[in-house]
Amino acid sequence: MTRSTVRRAVLHTGRTTRPRVATRSPRRLRRSSPRASPHPRYGATGPAERRVAWRDGPTAARSDREQRREGPPRGRGRRVSGPGLCERHGLDPSRLPAHVALIMDGNGRWANRQGLPRNAGHEAGEAALFDTVEGALELGLTDLTVYAFSTENWRRPPSEVRFLLNFNESLLLRRAGELDERQVRVRFIGRRGRPVPKRLVRLIEDTEARTARHRRLTLRIAFNYGARAELADAAQRAADDVAAGRLVTVDEAALAARLADPEMPDVDLLVRTSGEQRISNYLLWQAAYAELVFAETLWPDFDREELARVVAIYQARDRRFGTAMDTPADRPDG
Numbered sequence: 001m002t003r004s005t006v007r008r009a010v011l012h013t014g015r016t017t018r019p020r021v022a023t024r025s026p027r028r029l030r031r032s033s034p035r036a037s038p039h040p041r042y043g044a045t046g047p048a049e050r051r052v053a054w055r056d057g058p059t060a061a062r063s064d065r066e067q068r069r070e071g072p073p074r075g076r077g078r079r080v081s082g083p084g085l086c087e088r089h090g091l092d093p094s095r096l097p098a099h100v101a102l103i104m105d106g107n108g109r110w111a112n113r114q115g116l117p118r119n120a121g122h123e124a125g126e127a128a129l130f131d132t133v134e135g136a137l138e139l140g141l142t143d144l145t146v147y148a149f150s151t152e153n154w155r156r157p158p159s160e161v162r163f164l165l166n167f168n169e170s171l172l173l174r175r176a177g178e179l180d181e182r183q184v185r186v187r188f189i190g191r192r193g194r195p196v197p198k199r200l201v202r203l204i205e206d207t208e209a210r211t212a213r214h215r216r217l218t219l220r221i222a223f224n225y226g227a228r229a230e231l232a233d234a235a236q237r238a239a240d241d242v243a244a245g246r247l248v249t250v251d252e253a254a255l256a257a258r259l260a261d262p263e264m265p266d267v268d269l270l271v272r273t274s275g276e277q278r279i280s281n282y283l284l285w286q287a288a289y290a291e292l293v294f295a296e297t298l299w300p301d302f303d304r305e306e307l308a309r310v311v312a313i314y315q316a317r318d319r320r321f322g323t324a325m326d327t328p329a330d331r332p333d334g
Helices: 003-013 026-032 047-056 064-070 085-089 107-114 118-139 151-155 158-181 198-211 227-243 252-256 304-315
Strands: 099-103 143-150 184-189 217-225 269-272 291-294
Touching: 085 118, 085 304, 107 118, 118 143, 118 158, 118 217, 118 304, 143 151, 143 158, 151 158, 158 184, 158 198, 184 198, 217 227, 227 252, 269 304, 291 304
Parallel strands: 099 143, 099 269, 143 217, 184 217, 269 291
Antiparallel strands: none
16 A cells, blocks of 8 residues: 555544555464474474375375384385385285275374374374375285275264265365376275265265276275165166066075176275274175184274284184184194
């Protein structure tokens, strides 16, 4: 505002008006800075910085302690010098589980322990998810399925439901390109009708189409998913096909072909974080013979190293699929 403008304002109003300057208060500026937190992964950087860190190497923005524990940073999924996950954890590459399913539990409890809003736990869980994806790629897993939003989650407070819907939508917008670059095929399982927003359904379909050609890793995201609903839908499809004369016998193969994703292999290892010991209506059909591991780690603290640790537990078990345990007396030379 010039001096002549001020003089005209004095003549018009009879009092001097101070020019109004658009400034941000120091308090506002402080709030825009990364929030301090005792947790190194969430407190050191905000969501945007964590996204950049994953593109440039998942450990780039982590604390020195975490980097020492996890080894050197990795960029663009390429191996660098130093021992890999299998070497660090003594894993047998020939006995890795092909399909790992995760129940990502503990976001709210993690946020509460950090003195943060509940939704901050969901945001921190994003970094855990994509570091785990990097770990799955490094180990050479073929299938990774994660429980993102169940049919029961609609019962949560409306504000949290809205946040989760918006968060999953923005997550796909931010991450679809990176998953495409890493040759990860993305598939969604779960009901796509109401109340799922149409724009989110379109984004889901676009992401699936964009990554459909990849086979390095299939990442399945269970969204608006419940295993009982999946089985009920499969039974209804079978009944419709019987009525139409397209199906004669309803057996296991007929139901399996009508599940949410008929290409999904059986789960080898099912992991739930946070220490809770239940499977919460998740992959009841596919996990019939899965090894179950209930990790004490809250989901935002889960990473590729934790993935390798649960794989080590898996490799220490003897999977028999209903057969008798192999004892020395049962062996030909016993």
